[in-house]
Amino acid sequence: MDWFKRKDKKIKEKNKKSIPDGLWQKCSSCNEILFKPELDKSLSVCRHCNYHFRMHYRRYLDLIIDEGTSERLFSSLKSTNFLNFSANRGYDDQLKDAYLKSGKTDSIEFYRGNINNKSIIMGVMNFDFIGGSMGSVLGEAISRAIVKSRDEKIPLIIICKSGGARMQEGAISLMQLAKISSQLAKFSNEGGLYISILTDPTTGGVTASYGMLGDIILAEPGALIGFAGPRVIKQTIGQDLPEGFQRSEFLLEKGFIDQIVTRDRLKDRLYQIIDILN
Numbered sequence: 223m224d225w226f227k228r229k230d231k232k233i234k235e236k237n238k239k240s241i242p243d244g245l246w247q248k249c250s251s252c253n254e255i256l257f258k259p260e261l262d263k264s265l266s267v268c269r270h271c272n273y274h275f276r277m278h279y280r281r282y283l284d285l286i287i288d289e290g291t292s293e294r295l296f297s298s299l300k301s302t303n304f305l306n307f308s309a310n311r312g313y314d315d316q317l318k319d320a321y322l323k324s325g326k327t328d329s330i331e332f333y334r335g336n337i338n339n340k341s342i343i344m345g346v347m348n349f350d351f352i353g354g355s356m357g358s359v360l361g362e363a364i365s366r367a368i369v370k371s372r373d374e375k376i377p378l379i380i381i382c383k384s385g386g387a388r389m390q391e392g393a394i395s396l397m398q399l400a401k402i403s404s405q406l407a408k409f410s411n412e413g414g415l416y417i418s419i420l421t422d423p424t425t426g427g428v429t430a431s432y433g434m435l436g437d438i439i440l441a442e443p444g445a446l447i448g449f450a451g452p453r454v455i456k457q458t459i460g461q462d463l464p465e466g467f468q469r470s471e472f473l474l475e476k477g478f479i480d481q482i483v484t485r486d487r488l489k490d491r492l493y494q495i496i497d498i499l500n
């Protein structure tokens with residue numbers, strides 16, 4: 223089978239244009255090649271098909287909160303390995319890596335700021351910190367944010383992006399569901415307004431608690447939202463899952479969320495909701 227062997231040792235490509243590394247990105251939905259600086263300008267949304275790429279949490283702050291008004295809250299909270307947990311890797315090492323990689327102390331940050339001059343408290347989850355997982359520090363931060371919103375009588379917004387509970391904190395991580403949910407119930411009884419925004423992906427314990435407890439629940443287009451992953455569900459029920467299962471559009475149709483909002487309209491939509499309901 224010599225006939226398809228390469229005869230020349232080196233094939234020279236003429237006029238090959240060099241493409242600088244990191245300047246292009248292929249759209250996962252429509253396969254168009256996108257120029258990264260342009261993609262950044264369009265809030266990481268594909269201009270051909272409206273696919274919403276995952277966006278770094280800092281950019282949500284710039285997008286939503288009025289310039290120069292944001293003030294960081296509860297920044298002294300920091301995760302530790304209180305159970306001395308160690309599996310394939312020690313939780314201490316994982317935390318150390320996460321601090322270095324993200325420069326942050328946990329998977330959520332809270333800010334007080336304005337949306338078109340209206341005061342709000344907003345939390346935004348950082349997926350770079352152990353997959354945006356929910357541990358005791360996150361629970362405490364959200365709890366304090368709810369109390370602060372209640373005291374100051376201003377709306378609370380949380381931008382969710384999470385792989386679920388942080389199992390390295392065992393049952394303590396699961397207890398955050400109850401802690402946050404009961405605080406939100408009190409907040410709601412006293413007339414507080416809480417808006418949750420579900421972004422890709424919002425799964426596990428976050429979906430099972432504050433993700434789905436918003437007075438208004440918004441979602442970005444095409445976001446994966448669910449409790450268990452589709453593979454696990456498929457194995458458990460032994461049936462094929464419907465098309466678009468666990469995506470924002472499917473959840474909207476089934477009544478789990480109130481509205482799908484594209485990134486460019488997010489700030490305006492939040493302002494409208496707060497203006498009407500608060």
Ligand SMILES: [Zn+2]
Pocket residue numbers: 249250251252253254268269270271272273
């Ligand atoms: Zn696209």
